[in-house]
Amino acid sequence: EVQLVESGGGLVKPGGSLRLSCAASGFPFNDAWMNWVRQAPGKGLELIGHIKSKAGGGTTDYAAPVKGRFTISRDDSKNTLYLQMNSLKTEDTAVYHCVWETRPGVFGSWGQGTLVTVSS
């Protein structure tokens, strides 16, 4: 069974930092292209960024609102995906989901998400 379990969310002040983790199991994580998708309260889905597998080049891409502030990384030895968030803004408040691309660009499996609240 595929499992994606996010952790690390919480309350942080504007300008602060937070690191999210996503523990993956039930599929070949080292071959997986992975994403972080967020959803602000009452709003739609927004892709944060994407990381390819090492075999695919291991490259990352980010959405404009987070470029330069957020960094996605992975540790294939631990089957874990990370999201380092710096210079947080109130508009970054959202539930952050870890998502596996079961086909290129297709979000077939989602974690339950972890809530990040940015507030003073």
Next chain:
Amino acid sequence: DIQMTQSPSSLSASVGDRVTITCRASQSISRNLNWYQQKPGKVPRLLIYTASSLQSGVPSRFSGSGSGTDFTLTISGLQPEDFATYYCQQSHSIPWTFGQGTKVEIK
């Protein structure tokens, strides 16, 4: 980045109705278009990928069509469990992008 625009933003329908949601891309995305369903408090669920392929386990009343810039999601015979928000998403070029969502409500 490719912009995805859904219409309508919301609609009211009755059980048994045929419902159509459209999604337009800001440039051609071939058939690289996926649809998701999200119920309140739940994680999004993949319904359709590459425009018209039904994800395993999804009822056949859901169907997708289109190519290029214009796509549709059709629910043939709306069921009570189908009241939800639906999102399209392009998988043609990185960064992948979503439409703003269409909320299907009970009339």
